[in-house]
Amino acid sequence: MICRSANYYQFRNIPSADIAFCDGINIIFGDNAMGKTSAVEGIYLCALGRSHRTVREKDFIRFGEEASRVSLVYEDCDRRHTLSMAWSQKGRKQCTKNGVVIRKMSEFIGNFRAVLFTPEHLSIIKDGPALRRAFLDNAISQLDRVYVASLQRYHTVLQQRNRILQDSFKDPSLLDTLDIWSRQLADEAAVISQKRAEYVALCEGFVKEIFSDMTLGKEMPRFVYSGERDAESFYRMLCDNIQREVRYGATLYGIHKDDITVYVNDKEARSYASQGQQRSLSLAMKLAEGEIARKLTGEYPVFLFDDVLSELDDHRKQYVMKGLDNRQVIITTCENDIFPQNSYRIHTIDGSFTRVP
Ligand SMILES: Nc1ncnc2c1ncn2[C@@H]1O[C@H](COP(=O)(O)OP(=O)(O)O)[C@@H](O)[C@H]1O
Numbered sequence: 001m002i003c004r005s006a007n008y009y010q011f012r013n014i015p016s017a018d019i020a021f022c023d024g025i026n027i028i029f030g031d032n033a034m035g036k037t038s039a040v041e042g043i044y045l046c047a048l049g050r051s052h053r054t055v056r057e058k059d060f061i062r063f064g065e066e067a068s069r070v071s072l073v074y075e076d077c078d079r080r081h082t083l084s085m086a087w088s089q090k091g092r093k094q095c096t097k098n099g100v101v102i103r104k105m106s107e108f109i110g111n112f113r114a115v116l117f118t119p120e121h122l123s124i125i126k127d128g129p130a131l132r133r134a135f136l137d138n139a140i141s142q143l144d145r146v147y148v149a150s151l152q153r154y155h156t157v158l159q160q161r162n163r164i165l166q167d168s169f170k171d172p173s174l175l176d177t178l179d180i181w182s183r184q185l186a187d188e189a190a191v192i193s194q195k196r197a198e199y200v201a202l203c204e205g206f207v208k209e210i211f212s213d214m215t216l217g218k219e220m221p222r223f224v225y226s227g228e229r230d231a232e233s234f235y236r237m238l239c240d241n242i243q244r245e246v247r248y249g250a251t252l253y254g255i256h257k258d259d260i261t262v263y264v265n266d267k268e269a270r271s272y273a274s275q276g277q278q279r280s281l282s283l284a285m286k287l288a289e290g291e292i293a294r295k296l297t298g299e300y301p302v303f304l305f306d307d308v309l310s311e312l313d314d315h316r317k318q319y320v321m322k323g324l325d326n327r328q329v330i331i332t333t334c335e336n337d338i339f340p341q342n343s344y345r346i347h348t349i350d351g352s353f354t355r356v357p
């Protein structure tokens with residue numbers, strides 16, 4: 001998959017810009033706050049249908065403007081396509097593919113596929129489970145429409161169920177309606193947990209390969225996913241713990257509590273792995289995400305590296321650059337000197353983008 005160009009209109013600090021990309025390594029460089037992350041955010045939005053930085057879509061609209069748009073021209077194995085997303089201050093949002101309006105996000109997500117790697121991902125092993133769940137959701141959503149739709153329904157039902165649990169303090173009779181929501185939540189949880197479990201197993205396989213290649217085979221990672229269950233056992237878990245949930249006023253069990261535990265040589269990586277090992281693991285997970293997408297779709301996604309390469313030491317940096325040969329990579333950085341002369345260079349200043357010869 002190749003991102004040919006990205007076009008921005010009143011998006012973040014970018015008044016209007018059209019950036020062309022080459023098939024190989026693209027470097028967007030410029031000082032802090034010039035618009036590099038915004039440019040990458042716009043591209044990743046077209047893959048994921050939502051931002052990795054915020055849930056407030058009005059944040060995309062350039063200060064003082066009424067509306068904002070991002071569009072992308074990309075090629076997959078059969079042909080060239082255009083995606084666009086637009087937002088207005090009044091809260092309107094419109095997504096199109098090849099000029100046709102797409103109403104369901106599950107049909108928009110994953111047409112264009114990308115793997116995003118940011119400095120935040122370097123702590124994916126050490127930080128709390130939310131980052132690991134986001135890793136799974138962002139990766140699987142781009143590959144599986146059923147997953148996207150199920151996850152959307154899950155979160156809607158979860159909100160309803162939580163509201164009932166909260167309001168039941170004042171009105172205990174509300175608990176009579178809880179069972180319907182528990183059923184629905186359990187059904188969606190079963191779909192999601194099965195797909196997550198399959199993904200974790202695939203990911204573990206690739207991470208083992210990549211990590212042992214990176215560390216010359218001395219260390220063996222292992223992934224354990226917390227949560228695969230069928231609908232009945234999710235449902236039973238919810239039923240058995242209603243009193244506790246009423247006390248907390250929230251749903252305490254389900255896929256929104258999932259986690260992946262990562263081990264290296266049978267020791268939990270979160271507490272025992274060195275910072276270097278944790279970084280290598282996070283890098284391996286991101287490279288594995290690309291390998292899985294290729295295995296399931298037949299082509300590599302576009303790799304987006306936002307400000308992260310300068311965080312890696314020379315060994316890991318070289319490993320990544322070697323590994324990404326023959327793939328499209330879009331890298332942002334404040335440094336102008338660390339990349340091969342033949343890369344395609346784009347200089348950013350205050351939301352404008354200029355190709356550097
Ligand atoms: N909606 C917006 N309108 C105008 N400027 C914005 C908006 N959202 C963010 N910015 C600003 O855009 C600038 C560029 O941010 P960013 O893309 O993160 O820069 P970089 O990655 O190059 O450091 C920042 O100064 C930020 O405050």
Ligand SMILES: [Mg+2]
Nearest residue numbers: 036037038307
């Ligand atoms: Mg940035």
